[in-house]
Each structure stands twice: as C-alpha cells, then as structure tokens.
Amino acid sequence: MKIKDVVEKQLGRLPPGVLSGAFKVAKKIPWVRDRLEREYATMLASMETSLRPYRGEFESFGRLPAEGKERAEVLEMMKAMCSREESRWREGYVSGAVYHGDRDHIDFLNQVYALYSQANPLHSDLWPSATKYEAEIVAMTAAMLGGGPAAGGDDEEEVCGAVSSGGTESILLAMKTYRDRARAERGIRHPELVVPTTAHAAFDKAARYFNIDLIKVPVGADCKADVAAMSQAISRNTIALVGSAVSFPHGAIDPIEALSELARGQGIGMHVDACLGGFVLPWAERLGYKVPPFDFRLPGVTSMSADTHKYGYAAKGTSVVLYRGQALRRFQYYTTTEWPGGMYFSPTFAGSRPGALSAAAWAAMVSIGERGYLAATRAILETAATIREGIAAIPGLQVLGDPLWVIAFASDELDIYRVMEHMSHGGWNLNGLHKPACVHLCVTLRHTKEGVAERFLADLAAAVDHVRADPSESSGMAPVYGMAATIPVRGVVSDVLERYMDLLYKV
Ligand SMILES: Cc1ncc(COP(=O)(O)O)c(C=O)c1O
Numbered sequence: 001m002k003i004k005d006v007v008e009k010q011l012g013r014l015p016p017g018v019l020s021g022a023f024k025v026a027k028k029i030p031w032v033r034d035r036l037e038r039e040y041a042t043m044l045a046s047m048e049t050s051l052r053p054y055r056g057e058f059e060s061f062g063r064l065p066a067e068g069k070e071r072a073e074v075l076e077m078m079k080a081m082c083s084r085e086e087s088r089w090r091e092g093y094v095s096g097a098v099y100h101g102d103r104d105h106i107d108f109l110n111q112v113y114a115l116y117s118q119a120n121p122l123h124s125d126l127w128p129s130a131t132k133y134e135a136e137i138v139a140m141t142a143a144m145l146g147g148g149p150a151a152g153g154d155d156e157e158e159v160c161g162a163v164s165s166g167g168t169e170s171i172l173l174a175m176k177t178y179r180d181r182a183r184a185e186r187g188i189r190h191p192e193l194v195v196p197t198t199a200h201a202a203f204d205k206a207a208r209y210f211n212i213d214l215i216k217v218p219v220g221a222d223c224k225a226d227v228a229a230m231s232q233a234i235s236r237n238t239i240a241l242v243g244s245a246v247s248f249p250h251g252a253i254d255p256i257e258a259l260s261e262l263a264r265g266q267g268i269g270m271h272v273d274a275c276l277g278g279f280v281l282p283w284a285e286r287l288g289y290k291v292p293p294f295d296f297r298l299p300g301v302t303s304m305s306a307d308t309h310k311y312g313y314a315a316k317g318t319s320v321v322l323y324r325g326q327a328l329r330r331f332q333y334y335t336t337t338e339w340p341g342g343m344y345f346s347p348t349f350a351g352s353r354p355g356a357l358s359a360a361a362w363a364a365m366v367s368i369g370e371r372g373y374l375a376a377t378r379a380i381l382e383t384a385a386t387i388r389e390g391i392a393a394i395p396g397l398q399v400l401g402d403p404l405w406v407i408a409f410a411s412d413e414l415d416i417y418r419v420m421e422h423m424s425h426g427g428w429n430l431n432g433l434h435k436p437a438c439v440h441l442c443v444t445l446r447h448t449k450e451g452v453a454e455r456f457l458a459d460l461a462a463a464v465d466h467v468r469a470d471p472s473e474s475s476g477m478a479p480v481y482g483m484a485a486t487i488p489v490r491g492v493v494s495d496v497l498e499r500y501m502d503l504l505y506k507v
Pocket of ligand 1: 166
C-alpha cells in the first residue's frame with residue numbers, strides 16, 4: 001500500500017489540526033517511523049537520479065583532492081556541465097529563472113564581476129566604490145518606486161533602504177524590522193503579521209524565524225487580497241499588513257491602495273512585496289498599461305522589496321529592501337559594541353558580502369537605464385499578451401485572474417499537472433502551483449525571442465490533446481504534485497521535502 005493510502009486510510013477523516021498533531025505523535029512510534037522512512041526513500045529514489053545526472057561521468061569530490069587539479073582541467077569539466085545546462089534557459093524553455101540572458105549583457109556583467117570579485121562592502125574603507133554602488137542601487141530603486149524627494153521635504157519620510165542577497169532576505173529583513181519596532185515602540189511581545197494566502201513563502205519563513213504569528217487570509221476569486229477580510233484579521237498585536245505587486249503564483253496586483261489606507265488608519269506597517277513586479281510595473285505604467293498605484297506614492301506604504309536579480313537584470317544574488325524613513329530602517333541594523341573583535345555592525349543578515357554582485361547590479365541598472373527598462377517591459381508585456389490569449393483559446397484551459405506577465409492557468413477538465421508533465425517531456429520547465437491546482441509561466445526576455453511564444457502555445461495545445469486522449473497516463477512529477485495537493489497530512493509532504501533537501505547535499 002502506498003504512503004498516501006496508508007495515511008489517508010488511517011487519518012484521512014480527521015480535521016487538519018488534529019491530523020498534524022496525530023501525525024507528530026504517530027511518528028514517535030518506531031514502526032510507523034520506519035515504515036514512513038521506507039516509503040519516503042522509495043518515493044525519492046527516482047529523484048536522486050535526476051538530481052545527479054553527472055554521476056559516473058564527471059569526478060565527484062567527497063573530500064579535498066590530495067593534489068590540486070590543473071586549472072585547465074577544472075575549467076574544462078565545469079564548462080562541459082555548464083554548457084549542457086544552458087540551452088534550456090537560453091532558448092526560452094524555462095519559466096522565470098533567467099530574466100535577461102542575452103550573451104552581450106551576461107558578458108558585460110561578467111567583466112564587472114571579474115573586476116570586483118575580491119570586494120566586500122563590509123570593509124567600506126577598502127572598497128568605497130562598492131559602498132557607493134549600493135547606496136546608488138537603493139536610491140535608483142527608491143526613485144523608481146515613488147520614493148523621490150519626500151512630500152513636503154520631510155527627511156524623516158524619505159525612502160531609504162539596503163541591498164540584500166535576494167527577495168527572501170529583503171522580506172526577512174523587513175519583517176524583523178517590524179517585529180523589533182513593534183516591541184520597542186508598542187511593547188508587543190506576540191507579534192502578528194496579516195498576509196494574503198498568495199504572499200510569498202518568504203513571509204512564512206520570516207514568521208518562523210522571528211517568532212511572528214502569521215495570519216493567512218484567503219484571497220478572492222480574482223486571486224487578489226481580500227481587504228475586508230484582512231481588516232477583520234487585524235488585532236492589537238498586528239505589526240504589519242502585506243500585499244504583493246505582483247504575486248508569485250498568479251501575477252496578481254493586490255489592492256495596495258486600500259491596504260495602505262487600512263494600515264495607515266491602524267498605525268501599522270504596510271509592506272509591498274514587489275520582488276517580482278518592482279522593475280516591471282513602473283515601466284508598464286509609463287507604457288500606458290492599467291497599473292493601480294502600488295508604491296511609496298501611497299502614504300500608508302512603509303516598506304517594499306524589489307529584486308534587482310529578477311527584472312532588474314542583474315546577476316543572481318541581489319535585491320533591494322526599502323523603508324519610509326531612516327528611523328524604521330534602523331530597526332533592521334545590527335550593532336555590537338562589546339565584542340573583543342572590535343566595534344561591529346552590519347546592515348543586513350550577512351557579515352561579509354559579495355561586492356562583485358552589488359557592482360554588477362549597479363552596472364546593469366546604469367547601463368540599461370530608463371529607456372532600456374521601458375523597451376524590455378514593452379517586449380515582455382506584448383509577448384505575455386500573446387501567450388495569455390493563446391492559453392485562453394485552448395479548449396479546456398482557463399487563465400486565472402487578470403495577469404500581465406505571470407500567467408497561471410488551470411483546467412476544470414484535465415489534470416493540469418499531467419499537462420505540465422507532458423510539457424516537461426518537450427523540454428519546458430514550468431511552475432506547478434496548488435490551492436487551486438494550476439501551472440504558471442513567468443514571461444521573461446527569453447520568451448520575447450522569435451518563435452518562442454508560438455512554440456510554447458503549440459506545445460501546450462499538443463500536451464492538452466495528449467492528456468485528453470489518455471487521462472490516466474501519469475509519470476514524473478505529476479503524481480508527486482497530485483499527491484502533495486491532496487494528501488491530508490501536511491507533515492508527510494513536509495517530511496518528503498526535507499528528505500529531498502537532504503538529497504541536494506548527497507555527493
Ligand atoms: C513575489 C515574490 N516575492 C519574493 C520572492 C523571493 O525571491 P528570492 O527567490 O529572490 O528569494 C519571489 C521569488 O520568485 C517572488 O516572486
């Protein structure tokens with residue numbers, strides 16, 4: 001009997017809270033634990049092969065080689081693996097992941113990286129140029145997101161921020177900031193954060209890391225935050241509200257203006273997660289697309305996250321977190337004055353940081369400029385409109401919400417995960433989502449190249465036909481998604497994910 005059947009049969013009729021409690025208790029029984037581990041191992045066995053395609057072909061290193069290898073040999077081995085991985089994203093088969101990817105742009109960023117590979121912004125005395133780049137990345141991003149000079153010339157309101165390692169770190173930093181401010185200024189010991197269910201997993205992570213209670217509020221049928229329900233969820237302990245512009249799953253822009261007013265009225269923080277949309281929406285607005293207000297022009301918006309390493313077209317590893325006013329940003333900082341190692345301070349979570357990545361992000365921004373971002377956004381939104389209309393025209397598929405370029409689609413006739421699985425046989429790497437079951441394509445500059453959108457739509461139509469012809473065929477990740485979506489004991493899914501991560505570190 002499969003694990004899903006075992007668990008469903010034994011525990012499936014209980015409500016979820018009881019289920020997770022029962023699961024935790026059941027796992028303490030040795031035979032249950034052993035049985036589960038065996039089931040997990042079977043499930044993950046096939047994944048190990050796909051995770052380690054180079055095993056047996058390229059040398060593995062479980063320990064340092066006694067003698068260092070020749071540099072040429074090392075490079076040759078790495079180039080061989082790298083080139084095999086390149087064609088998929090370069091030819092536009094991947095959702096999101098690589099947002100620019102043109103050869104000349106990458107070569108330029110690589111030159112900058114090579115110049116600064118030793119730089120560390122922690123030592124601003126040694127690399128003042130890296131510090132300058134970070135200050136200017138923050139200033140340029142703030143100005144792009146309605147930060148400009150503060151209304152009424154009020155310096156305390158001026159938008160400021162920091163460069164972090166990615167969207168997740170920007171979000172973690174902002175949530176820690178709100179927690180610490182609420183503790184210092186309002187004496188809140190049991191902080192709560194109110195988020196729409198579609199907010200990125202990074203908010204859940206922040207809540208767990210920083211002991212914040214996450215209040216998840218279901219979104220409406222339009223995939224957008226339900227303002228009235230979020231208002232109901234606010235309590236004396238609420239430190240902030242969250243909205244996305246745009247959301248990861250469905251590319252929806254939450255009603256930020258209403259959330260901003262709600263937060264302002266309650267005297268709490270309002271974070272706009274613009275990790276995905278921050279470098280697209282301002283340009284979309286200028287191009288005349290219908291973009292509701294979503295940034296610091298709204299007085300209740302107190303912080304934002306915007307990723308330079310997505311549509312900012314920087315190398316992977318940078319993002320910007322912004323705050324309304326330096327007083328708020330100071331709750332993010334870390335300082336210690338008593339350490340024998342000297343006076344120590346760091347603005348973000350890391351100590352030493354890769355100055356080369358900040359240098360490359362700065363170089364990307366100043367070399368692309370407003371005109372370049374406008375052109376890139378125009379190309380992406382036009383391609384996305386073609387793709388969206390094409391998906392909607394395929395019988396059996398429905399586009400969720402009203403997306404601009406992150407296009408989620410579902411089916412009320414077919415198993416959408418099987419459609420995704422069939423697409424993967426053709427080389428496509430799409431994102432499987434659940435609650436509701438759907439799949440999305442996050443359109444990037446890679447999809448704007450000639451013929452890519454047409455190829456995607458033709459392959460998708462063929463995949464739908466294939467699944468319709470044989471709805472029972474199931475292979476690869478489809479059953480895993482299916483199981484993950486339906487299994488009542490979420491602890492089982494969590495266990496499998498943990499064991500999957502163990503595999504990532506297996507040599
Ligand atoms: C809306 C949104 N927020 C946050 C993140 C997290 O960003 P990162 O993967 O850079 O940590 C993502 C990533 O896709 C995102 O789409």
